[in-house]
Amino acid sequence: MPAAEETPESILLQRSDGRLVQQALEQLPVAYREVLLLCEVEEMSYQEISATLAIPDGNGDVAVIPCQKSLRGGLQEQFAERVN
Numbered sequence: 466m467p468a469a470e471e472t473p474e475s476i477l478l479q480r481s482d483g484r485l486v487q488q489a490l491e492q493l494p495v496a497y498r499e500v501l502l503l504c505e506v507e508e509m510s511y512q513e514i515s516a517t518l519a520i521p522d523g524n525g526d527v528a529v530i531p532c533q534k535s536l537r538g539g540l541q542e543q544f545a546e547r548v549n
Contacts, residue, residue: 485547489539497532504529 490498503509503517504525511525520528 481547485540485543489536489543492539493532493535497535500525500528500532501536504532 490501493501499518500514503514504511509517509525511529514520514525514528515522518525518528
């Protein structure tokens with residue numbers, strides 16, 4: 466399947482969405498940002514996150530879930546403001 470051609474409009478939307486994600490990340494507590502960056506950017510497993518952040522009993526998944534929910538909530542607010 467051929468890749469979709471980038472248009473000036475699609476590039477602008479991608480950049481705008483990227484800024485919204487960055488703003489939502491900046492609103493999170495530092496601890497949440499750390500967990501999300503380890504999970505999403507560094508692609509660490511939950512066990513690796515647990516070991517890196519000294520989370521007991523290998524509960525990296527328990528740490529990631531509230532961080533993702535918080536980011537999702539922040540993004541929903543950002544997109545709602547953008548639409549209104």
